[in-house]
Amino acid sequence: MTDHGSVIGVPPLIMTIFEARGLRKVYHTGELDVVALQKVDLDFKQGELVVLLGASGSGKSTLLNILGGLDVPTTGQLRYKGWDLTDGNERTLTQFRRNCVGFVFQLYNLIPSLTARENVALITDISRDPMKPEDALAMVNMEHRMDHFPSQLSGGEQQRVAIARAIAKKPEVLLCDEPTGALDVNTGITVLEAVERINRELGTLAVIITHNADMADMADRVLHLKDGQIIKEHRNDERKPVTSLKW
Numbered sequence: 001m002t003d004h005g006s007v008i009g010v011p012p013l014i015m016t017i018f019e020a021r022g023l024r025k026v027y028h029t030g031e032l033d034v035v036a037l038q039k040v041d042l043d044f045k046q047g048e049l050v051v052l053l054g055a056s057g058s059g060k061s062t063l064l065n066i067l068g069g070l071d072v073p074t075t076g077q078l079r080y081k082g083w084d085l086t087d088g089n090e091r092t093l094t095q096f097r098r099n100c101v102g103f104v105f106q107l108y109n110l111i112p113s114l115t116a117r118e119n120v121a122l123i124t125d126i127s128r129d130p131m132k133p134e135d136a137l138a139m140v141n142m143e144h145r146m147d148h149f150p151s152q153l154s155g156g157e158q159q160r161v162a163i164a165r166a167i168a169k170k171p172e173v174l175l176c177d178e179p180t181g182a183l184d185v186n187t188g189i190t191v192l193e194a195v196e197r198i199n200r201e202l203g204t205l206a207v208i209i210t211h212n213a214d215m216a217d218m219a220d221r222v223l224h225l226k227d228g229q230i231i232k233e234h235r236n237d238e239r240k241p242v243t244s245l246k247w
């Protein structure tokens with residue numbers, strides 16, 4: 001046996017979190033049909049850190065929203081740990097969103113009249129088996145600012161509170177849509193370090209959308225999207241520390 005409990009010679013079984021086959025999303029807007037995603041097949045495993053790259057309009061947010069149960073594909077199948085999220089069962093989708101996924105967006109969407117701790121507690125109060133808000137804030141190095149309001153925090157600090165809010169329910173999946181898009185380089189680094197730490201220490205599958213190709217080195221895997229399709233995928237032999245990324 002190895003330290004990780006696996007039998008020598010037998011690779012440890014890593015759980016598939018998402019399995020997508022033939023995802024296609026068409027938006028019908030008036031006369032025009034916009035094909036936002038097509039022929040998307042993917043498998044994301046437990047604990048992976050995946051970066052999605054692609055030009056504006058290539059379908060990144062559409063894919064992330066479908067993975068997070070905020071939207072459904074027009075056709076194709078998406079499974080989460082074996083559950084079919086595309087069978088039209090709204091209850092399954094609601095349970096999935098509530099218990100299994102944390103979202104981080106470019107804009108932090110904190111409630112201005114609540115402190116950092118209270119913003120996180122909004123989620124922990126309604127979760128099944130949450131972390132304490134204080135512990136979630138400590139994971140993003142914000143434990144010393146817990147009683148401050150959003151207006152007293154910098155953009156990067158607010159984003160770290162938003163990440164604490166997203167992970168406090170201990171989701172299996174953390175989906176980040178351009179989490180550093182509104183931040184300068186150094187502040188962006190502290191935010192990415194927080195995501196990387198959560199992925200590494202909690203084993204959370206993290207999927208990060210970015211326009212910044214330099215971020216690819218921090219990932220296990222990088223998917224390139226173009227015109228709604230995954231046109232290229234590569235796996236890094238090793239992940240580079242966020243602080244060593246060239247921007």
Ligand SMILES: Nc1ncnc2c1ncn2[C@@H]1O[C@H](COP(=O)(O)OP(=O)(O)OP(=O)(O)O)[C@@H](O)[C@H]1O
Binds near residue numbers: 034054059060
């Ligand atoms: N609600 C919608 N109605 C109609 N078309 C949409 C809608 N949402 C997205 N689209 C279209 O789908 C395509 C993919 O959009 P999406 O937002 O997924 O791209 P993206 O790669 O995330 O872009 P960006 O980097 O600019 O955020 C685009 O052509 C977009 O105009």
